[in-house]
Structure formats: structure tokens, C-alpha cells
Amino acid sequence: MTKHLNSMAVLAFAGVAALGIASVSAHHSATMFDHSTTMTINGEVVELRWVNPHVSLSINGIVKERAEDGRAVWVMEMTSPGNLVRAGGWRRDAVKPGDAVEVEFSPLRDSDRKGGALKKVTVAATGEVFTANLREQERPGLE
């Protein structure tokens, strides 16, 4: 696992060097995603990064609307852990590596890259559904 992650990091660094991309973290807008489009990927969880300010979920699977791409790793971004717990019913162990899942997402506008903003994930084994719309918290006294 460690070597696997290190390899991923190395690959990512290589990508950064090639593209001249800076490593910056912060609260950011989500308009790099095309929110007018919804796609669906079926596959297995690779990794859940339960971090602030944006949780991410990697899935190795096939996107229904991009079947020509075949099986590939896609990275989905979400809001913060705290907001996911409140607005989407998430837990840190809501999904685990290897879990079969179906994810609905808004894809990156840059169609060369396999990424998106997660809207909903369904865990195949349990049927549990977790969402990511933090604007669903806009009333007092929620339970």
C-alpha cells in the first residue's frame, strides 16, 4: 500500500512538473466542474481522502457516459468532512477501499482529465446512499 501510494505521488509529481501546476490548498470554487451534466461511474473505491477543506474519493471503474475510456481511476471532490457528516449523512468509514459503488457526479469541464464533483454515492453491498449538497442544511433545528 505504501509503495502504491508513493508511486502515485511520484506520478503526480511528474505530472505537476510537466504541467507547471502549483500545489496549493484552500477553499476553492467548484466551477471547474460542469454542474449542468451528470455522469455515473460504477466501480470499486480506491481511496477516500477524509480531509479539509475538500474530501475526495477515487474510484476505479467505468463511466457509463464515457464507456469508450474503459476502466480507469476517476477522482471525485466534495465539501469538508464536517459538512458531509451533516448534509450527506457521511461517516469516515462510509466507503472503504474495495467497496463496490455507484457514483453520480458532475465532470470536470476539462474532459481530458478524469475528475468530477460527487453528487451521490451508493454502496452496492448495503444500499446506503451518501450525498454532498451542503445547501441542504439551510434551515434550523435539523436532525
Add this chain to the structure above:
Amino acid sequence: MRSQFLAMMFIVLASAATADAQSTPKKPPAIINPAPTAQDYADLAKLPDWSGVWNPKITDQDRQARTNPPPWNEKVAKEAEKMWADEKAGRPKLIFYGCFPEAHPSWMLVTHNAMEILFTPGRVTMLGESDGNRLRRIYTDGRAHPDTSDPTFHGHSIGHWEGDTLVVDTVDILPQAPLAISEAVGVPNDGDMHVIERIHLAEKDILHVDLEITAPKILTAPWKTTRIFFRQRARKFDIVEGVCQTGDYREAQDDNGHHIFVPVEKTEWGNLVAPK
């Protein structure tokens, strides 16, 4: 001869002592924060109940970004229009870079995260979630702003109660702190920003923060706006630690089996670099 020598030594030593006294002025007495009394704690019960966790009305932030924009000066208005266009085109400017705090007043204006408000004698404390360093200390003990400016992300805040409304006056905010109306539209205030807030319950479980923001380097007039927060008491809303920098890393283990963080990469807009 000997008496002349002693007299001269006396004059030299006396002069040195005088000079020393003049170069090290007497230290003013320390200003002490007195220990709270039982009455001070009892008086807290007379304040309005702002307990619980407050989460923002983001849809109203979105609405006001368009319907009640700040009176940007001509130069900044052009910058803001470009930011709007870039955001719409999917190239949102990263105005909260480097995981710095959103700062005051942008925390109030554009936060997507919850906060809590604590009352203690002589102080109101606002604690936010998600960047681990989101904290406002509002002194209600009658002190004034300091004579010497020492700017910080959240500035120096003093407050007083007018009935059930907390009136907060904030100065000394870092010039780099952005005045933001969305996560992709905002500019550094460039200095001399002054914020007055009137914080009050609009309804039993709805908190309003009425802001009046003066930022002479970027605005042509004071900007008035209101932000809305909802009270939650369900335990799942309890504020959790949120360290923004963790977003730059993933969890891993090193060759010795120790748990560590290893970096991930981000685009210039702040999202993860997705695979090709």
C-alpha cells in the same frame, strides 16, 4: 588633590546615572485582566442565548453576490468582472490560497462551514470550522483598540451590547485579507479596512450579522450587507477540527510503518489534479 579627584569621580558617576535614567524611561504598569467574579459569570446569563452551532445560508450568500455587490472602485470593479467571467468559464480564481484563514470579514461573508459563539466574562469568542485557525476574539471588557497597529487576519475587535445586539468594531486587518463575495470573486483589502457588525437573533434560531464595511483602498463607499446563520442543536453538527493543510496530503505509511502524510497535487484553481 585627592579631594579634587573624588569630586570629579562623583560628578562622572552622577552624570552616568542620570543619563541611564533618561535612556530607560520608567516602564508603565502592566494592564491586568482582572479575574472574573461570580457576578461576572452570573451576568452572562442575562445575555441572549446564542448557544448551539450556526451554519450559513449559502444560497443567500450566492444571491447577494449578484444583487448587493460591494461598491468596488473603478479599477477593482474591472477586476471583479474578470473574476466573474473566469469563474463562469470554469477557471475560478483561487482567492483563498495557501490555506490562510478566510479572514475577517470574508469568513462571515462567504463561509460554507459552521461556527459557534462562546460568551465568557469580558469576551465573545467565535470559533469556526475547516481551516483550524478560524477564531475571532471580541473584547467586551470596555477596552479600546490598541494605539499601535499590528494587523492580523481577523483584526482587533471590540464589542458592546445594545440590548440583545452585539455591536462589534474591528480594525487592524491585514491588507492581504481579501474582501470576498464568493470563493472566486474578491480582492485584497489593501489596508485601512474597518468593519462594524451588529449581530442579533432575527428569529429564535436564526442569527443575522449586519455588516458595514469600509475599505477605502477598494471601495468607493461603505458597503452594508447581512449574512444569515441557522442554529443547530443535533450533536452531529458539533464543530470538528478542520486543518486546511491536510487537503494538500493523503494518508500513508512510511517504510518503518509510521503513519505519515504525503503530498498530493492541486491545479492553479485549488482542486486535485485528476488523472488523464
